[in-house]
Amino acid sequence: MKRVKTGIPGMDEILHGGIPERNIILLSGGPGTGKTIFSQQFLWNGLGMGEPGIYVALEEHPVQVRQNMAQFGWDVRKYEEEGLFAMVDAFTAGIGKSKEYEKYIVHDLTDIREFIDILRTAVKDIGAKRVVIDSVTTLYINKPAMARSIVMQLKRVLAGLGVTSILVSQISVGERGFGGPGVEHGVDGIIRLDLDEIDGELKRSLIVWKMRGTSHSMRRHPFEVTDKGIVVYPDKVLKMKTIVSIRPGV
Ligand SMILES: Nc1ncnc2c1ncn2[C@@H]1O[C@H](COP(=O)(O)OP(=O)(O)O)[C@@H](O)[C@H]1O
Numbered sequence: 011m012k013r014v015k016t017g018i019p020g021m022d023e024i025l026h027g028g029i030p031e032r033n034i035i036l037l038s039g040g041p042g043t044g045k046t047i048f049s050q051q052f053l054w055n056g057l058g059m060g061e062p063g064i065y066v067a068l069e070e071h072p073v074q075v076r077q078n079m080a081q082f083g084w085d086v087r088k089y090e091e092e093g094l095f096a097m098v099d100a101f102t103a104g105i106g107k108s109k110e111y112e113k114y115i116v117h118d119l120t121d122i123r124e125f126i127d128i129l130r131t132a133v134k135d136i137g138a139k140r141v142v143i144d145s146v147t148t149l150y151i152n153k154p155a156m157a158r159s160i161v162m163q164l165k166r167v168l169a170g171l172g173v174t175s176i177l178v179s180q181i182s183v184g185e186r187g188f189g190g191p192g193v194e195h196g197v198d199g200i201i202r203l204d205l206d207e208i209d210g211e212l213k214r215s216l217i218v219w220k221m222r223g224t225s226h227s228m229r230r231h232p233f234e235v236t237d238k239g240i241v242v243y244p245d246k247v248l249k250m251k252t253i254v255s256i257r258p259g260v
């Protein structure tokens with residue numbers, strides 16, 4: 011089985027070699043946990059390995075996304091010009107100047123077919139191997155009952171295209187689970203990022219909850235965000251809380 015290396019320091023060790031090719035991964039976490047940086051680093055590292063990538067921007071302006079990436083040293087513009095990287099603008103709806111310089115614009119987010127058509131076109135145009143949708147939550151925030159069906163539609167399309175994908179899923183602070191009713195059952199893998207206050211300090215950690223096609227670390231590993239992106243510590247474990255029984259004698 012082929013694996014897609016995230017290239018994020020420490021992460022492929024936790025995944026026992028990388029993400030199995032064609033897997034659809036849900037990357038869940040609260041605000042500021044590092045979902046966007048993780049997924050952008052995954053795409054950037056792919057470019058270095060000759061694997062074209064697509065970033066679907068739903069949460070931030072594409073101009074902002076390029077700037078944020080460049081701050082980590084991930085300047086995608088050269089790759090965009092070479093047709094190895096593409097941005098899908100699902101943020102501006104084509105309002106303003108974006109229609110002059112964005113090639114792939116989704117105009118109506120309530121129409122999942124338009125979204126899928128544009129994504130498919132972008133993937134085919136550049137021969138993408140990696141896709142990031144940041145975030146899928148935005149696609150069903152106003153219609154939670156549709157969450158699972160939207161993710162399943164995306165899964166069919168992405169699997170058919172042969173790409174390995176990260177679907178970013180937003181959850182609120184302190185929320186358990188992975189976001190969106192039933193969404194977690196449709197995906198091949200789940201990685202959860204956390205930010206927890208421990209002894210008066212915010213600590214970052216991640217855990218691989220599910221990864222079809224491979225064994226993986228079952229531990230909660232600390233990670234850091236640096237000027238060069240995310241660094242995960244596969245040799246360290248973050249113990250969040252001691253498990254205590256709430257029923258006496260159990
Ligand atoms: N250069 C940097 N060095 C250290 N931490 C950073 C740097 N840039 C951003 N961060 C951290 O990353 C967080 C944002 O991560 P992001 O991936 O955008 O979160 P999410 O998408 O989960 O909301 C910031 O709140 C900050 O704590």
Ligand SMILES: [Mg+2]
Pocket residue numbers: 045046047069144
């Ligand atoms: Mg984000």
